[in-house]
Amino acid sequence: MIKLHDKYFKPFISAGEIEAAIDKMVVEIANDLGDEIPVFIGILNGSFMLTSDFVKKYPKPCEVTFIKLASYEGVKSSDDIQRLIGLTQDLTGRTVIILEDIIDTGKTLAEVNRIFENEKVKTLKIATLFYKPEAYKKDFKLHYIGIEIPNKFIVGYGLDYDNLGRDLPEVYQIKETQHMTNIVLFGPPGAGKGTQANFLKEKYNLVHISTGDVFRYNMKNDTALGMLAKSYIEKGALVPDQVTIDMLNAEVEKNADANGFIFDGFPRTTAQAEALNKLMDSKDSQINAMIALEVEDEVLVERLLKRGETSGRADDADESIIRNRLKVYYDETAVVSDFYSAQNKFIAVNGEGTIEDITERLSKVIDSL
Ligand code: AMP
Numbered sequence: 188m189i190k191l192h193d194k195y196f197k198p199f200i201s202a203g204e205i206e207a208a209i210d211k212m213v214v215e216i217a218n219d220l221g222d223e224i225p226v227f228i229g230i231l232n233g234s235f236m237l238t239s240d241f242v243k244k245y246p247k248p249c250e251v252t253f254i255k256l257a258s259y260e261g262v263k264s265s266d267d268i269q270r271l272i273g274l275t276q277d278l279t280g281r282t283v284i285i286l287e288d289i290i291d292t293g294k295t296l297a298e299v300n301r302i303f304e305n306e307k308v309k310t311l312k313i314a315t316l317f318y319k320p321e322a323y324k325k326d327f328k329l330h331y332i333g334i335e336i337p338n339k340f341i342v343g344y345g346l347d348y349d350n351l352g353r354d355l356p357e358v359y360q361i362k363e364t365q366h367m368t369n370i371v372l373f374g375p376p377g378a379g380k381g382t383q384a385n386f387l388k389e390k391y392n393l394v395h396i397s398t399g400d401v402f403r404y405n406m407k408n409d410t411a412l413g414m415l416a417k418s419y420i421e422k423g424a425l426v427p428d429q430v431t432i433d434m435l436n437a438e439v440e441k442n443a444d445a446n447g448f449i450f451d452g453f454p455r456t457t458a459q460a461e462a463l464n465k466l467m468d469s470k471d472s473q474i475n476a477m478i479a480l481e482v483e484d485e486v487l488v489e490r491l492l493k494r495g496e497t498s499g500r501a502d503d504a505d506e507s508i509i510r511n512r513l514k515v516y517y518d519e520t521a522v523v524s525d526f527y528s529a530q531n532k533f534i535a536v537n538g539e540g541t542i543e544d545i546t547e548r549l550s551k552v553i554d555s556l
Contacts, residue, residue: 189359191351196342196359197471200334205316205344205358208333209237212314213244215331216284224248225282230295231255231272232353233288236345237316241286252276254302256295268298279307284331287315288345293325300327317341317358339363362471368393368447369472370553371454371463373524374480375516376509377487377494378538379545380451383480386546388449391553394442397451398431401438403500423502423511425455425519432462439466447472455520460527475556477527478549480538484513 189196216225224247229238231253242251255272285299296313303311314331321338340361342352352359368391372380381397388395402420405413412434419426435453442448454460467473482490488509495503502508527533536548 188362189355191342191348194348195362196348196352197362198357199341199360200336200344200358202344202356204334205356206240208316209240209244212316212331212333213241213246216312216314217246220247220282222247223282224250225284226250226252226276226278227284227286229253229286230288230299232347233345234286234316236353237288238286254299256298268294270298270302273302274306280309282310283308283312285311285313287313289317289319289341290315290329291319291322293323293327296327297325316344367445367470367472368553368556369450369467369474370448371450371474371477371527372480373477374482374538375484375487375520376512377491378480378482379490379542380480382542383546383549384449384451386542387549387553390550391447393447393449394445395449395451396435396438396453398435398453398455399451401434402426420502421508423508423515425515428456428458428462431455432459435459435463436466439470447475450474454523454526457523457526460523474527474532476532476534476552477524478552479524479533479535480545481535482538486539487513 188198227238227242227245227249229235229251232255235253238251238253242249252275253272254270254274257269257271283303285296287295290296290313299313300311312330313327314333315329316333318329318332318335319338320335340348341358342348342361343355343358345353346358347353348361370387370393372384372387374380381400384395384397387393402413402416406417406420407413412430415430416426425431431453435450439448450463454463463474488506491503491509491512492506494500495505502512524533534552536545536552538545
């Protein structure tokens with residue numbers, strides 16, 4: 188990730204992908220033009236890098252020139268296109284290829300077409316490295332397109348954000364969600380994840396998602412999801428990954444404006460951890476840390492049996508189901524910590540002691556993130 192002025196940008200298109208797109212455009216254009224000597228016109232400032240790389244790769248003689256237009260301020264295209272340097276040579280009868288770094292709304296292109304209205308060129312063709320189909324509002328034909336991209340602001344490879352970023356050899360996309368704090372609260376059943384999440388969500392203004400709670404809500408309301416999950420939950424086994432992942436995605440989507448999330452009881456498998464990473468990526472965000480509450484097994488069994496006296500949870504009432512849940516945790520879930528350790532995001536916290544002491548320990552960790 189990089190920061191330019193006040194905004195963050197994430198890697199989007201690599202230098203290799205850009206080069207491959209230019210190679211493809213060079214071949215297409217060279218095949219179409221045959222032995223004709225074209226005039227390539229780069230639109231400054233953005234297309235200086237493209238024009239340079241393009242003509243170096245162009246296999247036959249060609250001419251190169253530039254016109255300079257200014258079309259946007261900050262991160263939005265503006266209506267006011269200024270012609271700063273126009274055409275400086277006679278192009279009568281010539282084949283002209285415009286080299287654009289990006290075609291967005293098409294306003295710059297409209298100005299380019301105005302410039303050529305009274306020029307008696309033989310052919311005028313438009314080539315653009317990047318093209319945003321969702322933003323394009325004009326009818327001018329685009330003859331050669333390198334890479335189609337979504338309607339998001341990008342920088343790099345000639346493109347800038349308030350003059351920074353033009354020098355980058357690859358392209359970055361703006362991060363729209365600027366700062367979320369996302370925590371996976373980890374640990375075996377009975378470690379106190381739910382209890383602690385209730386305090387932490389208030390303190391840090393985060394949304395708490397407990398997959399166990401969502402399953403229980405669905406079971407109570409006899410939904411199709413609840414009925415499916417019931418047979419697994421009653422045995423203390425895990426609900427299948429795809430069912431759980433789809434449910435979790437839907438819960439996150441319901442809270443699109445959240446400052447961040449505390450995930451409790453999820454992820455429980457490496458496949459779930461990978462799915463969560465993907466989901467965070469799609470939100471331009473990430474998991475900041477997995478915080479694991481560590482508690483001795485016998486303390487866990489004791490806590491769960493005690494909770495079973497009042498929770499109404501069948502899977503808390505029976506010691507053999509509790510022991511199976513612990514076994515499932517060690518056999519299937521504990522490995523998820525390796526996933527976060529490998530990214531230096533795993534932090535263990537002593538989960539024994541008073542509720543207040545444990546909240547305090549967890550807060551220290553979160554404050555340090
Ligand atoms: P919990 O309330 O977190 O102890 O979850 C209760 C039960 O719900 C578990 O024993 C599983 O059967 C099911 N469950 C909760 N979260 C998940 C998950 N991430 N993956 C699979 N099953 C889950």
